[in-house]
Amino acid sequence: MRIDVKKNILASNNSLAATNRExxxxxxxxxxxxxxxxxxxxxSVIMRAIEGAAGDPAMAVIEGDIASEIDSLAIExxxxxxxxxxTGGSCHLTAAMIGSALDHLDLEALDLVIxxxxxxxxxxxxxxxxxxxxVMISSIAEGHDKPYKYPLMFREVEAVLINKVDLAPYCxxxxxxxxxxxxxxxxxxxxxxxxxxxxxxVEEWNHWLAGTAAxxx
Amino acid sequence: MRIDVKKNILASNNSLAATNRExxxxxxxxxxxxxxxxxxxxxSVIMRAIEGAAGDPAMAVIEGDIASEIDSLAIExxxxxxxxxxTGGSCHLTAAMIGSALDHLDLEALDLVIxxxxxxxxxxxxxxxxxxxxVMISSIAEGHDKPYKYPLMFREVEAVLINKVDLAPYCxxxxxxxxxxxxxxxxxxxxxxxxxxxxxxVEEWNHWLAGTAAxxx
Numbered sequence: 001m002r003i004d005v006k007k008n009i010l011a012s013n014n015s016l017a018a019t020n021r022e023x024x025x026x027x028x029x030x031x032x033x034x035x036x037x038x039x040x041x042x043x044s045v046i047m048r049a050i051e052g053a054a055g056d057p058a059m060a061v062i063e064g065d066i067a068s069e070i071d072s073l074a075i076e077x078x079x080x081x082x083x084x085x086x087t088g089g090s091c092h093l094t095a096a097m098i099g100s101a102l103d104h105l106d107l108e109a110l111d112l113v114i115x116x117x118x119x120x121x122x123x124x125x126x127x128x129x130x131x132x133x134x135v136m137i138s139s140i141a142e143g144h145d146k147p148y149k150y151p152l153m154f155r156e157v158e159a160v161l162i163n164k165v166d167l168a169p170y171c172x173x174x175x176x177x178x179x180x181x182x183x184x185x186x187x188x189x190x191x192x193x194x195x196x197x198x199x200x201x202v203e204e205w206n207h208w209l210a211g212t213a214a215x216x217x
Numbered sequence: 218m219r220i221d222v223k224k225n226i227l228a229s230n231n232s233l234a235a236t237n238r239e240x241x242x243x244x245x246x247x248x249x250x251x252x253x254x255x256x257x258x259x260x261s262v263i264m265r266a267i268e269g270a271a272g273d274p275a276m277a278v279i280e281g282d283i284a285s286e287i288d289s290l291a292i293e294x295x296x297x298x299x300x301x302x303x304t305g306g307s308c309h310l311t312a313a314m315i316g317s318a319l320d321h322l323d324l325e326a327l328d329l330v331i332x333x334x335x336x337x338x339x340x341x342x343x344x345x346x347x348x349x350x351x352v353m354i355s356s357i358a359e360g361h362d363k364p365y366k367y368p369l370m371f372r373e374v375e376a377v378l379i380n381k382v383d384l385a386p387y388c389x390x391x392x393x394x395x396x397x398x399x400x401x402x403x404x405x406x407x408x409x410x411x412x413x414x415x416x417x418x419v420e421e422w423n424h425w426l427a428g429t430a431a432x433x434x
Contacts, residue, residue, distance in 0.1 A: 039359025091339035122308035141358030142256025
């Protein structure tokens with residue numbers, strides 16, 4: 001007998017994700033699953049969203065990391081509810097982890113939950129968390145060949161943020177080539193060029209996020 | 218009955234890694250497992266090693282990616298044997314994959330095999346491939362907090378390359394803090410600051426690699 005472990009794990013996860021999704025819909029809460037490599041700027045992108053929203057939509061953040069509470073402490077310092085999930089060894093968040101986190105949030109008071117997934121371009125793309133939409137960040141410093149190497153991640157998202165464009169003058173990044181390959185993998189994805197340090201594209205990101213959160217209420 | 222899938226997978230992997238290790242030792246070949254986030258500069262670091270060696274030690278490269286042959290083609294263009302492993306969905310290389318790759322190399326003619334693992338700071342650290350030593354790269358653009366977030370990877374390696382130091386003037390990277398935390402996690406690790414584009418630290422990296430490969434023969 002052959003036991004397909006991966007298939008069983010994903011099926012069980014999908015069922016818990018559906019439960020999360022129903023629960024959020026009941027309370028009119030939108031949830032965004034933000035994924036990226038380590039150090040692409042996930043926490044900064046969330047901080048710019050918090051500043052842009054200024055309380056509307058009402059937000060909470062779920063931080064996923066192997067270890068440490070650095071990111072949730074940074075978010076809490078902005079007076080936003082922040083939950084830290086430490087996965088131990090696991091390279092991605094699961095629907096079960098998110099379900100437990102949602103228990104600790106006052107969903108009736110919220111419009112939007114942003115999940116910062118574990119820094120990884122591979123497995124997070126395979127695990128549905130019950131989110132309303134998926135966003136990924138690719139940093140200029142990582143190079144323009146990432147869509148070739150991690151195609152599933154680029155295919156699975158509604159928006160691709162190209163972060164750290166302020167580093168473009170110092171990196172060998174071919175924006176045209178990057179946009180071309182992303183367009184082929186995922187023609188419907190919104191692509192936003194941004195710099196969390198210098199502000200470029202931040203308004204566009206906030207606008208996209210507000211549009212995603214709005215129809216839920 | 219509880220089946221510990223992960224424990225079984227790792228035990229089976231360790232056994233195959235031991236086989237790879239014996240095989241390499243028999244032929245006097247050293248193998249380095251190079252790990253990093255996507256876009257930290259793994260392929261560039263390998264290319265600088267190939268240039269530095271200039272045929273001595275005699276090298277081959279095993280490239281691990283979810284998809285694409287970009288990296289192995291770049292290495293082959295330097296007249297070095299290069300094998301591409303496409304893992305499909307898997308976020309790390311395994312000892313079985315490396316065993317199959319070694320079948321295609323003329324081990325008697327080689328001194329050093331460099332493995333470029335899948336871009337991921339999590340699972341590759343858990344899978345022994347039968348390597349002689351482990352090296353990781355952390356890019357300046359990823360920020361100095363990575364050792365807190367991915368401690369196992371920083372603990373498991375013999376050398377940490379801090380790549381893209383040419384971007385330091387444009388990034389908020391605290392080198393002292395980074396070195397302090399790496400030193401606490403892994404006091405024996407060699408730390409090399411380098412820039413593959415501007416050349417800083419490349420000689421030190423080549424020297425380290427030659428020292429690692431030398432005792433095997």
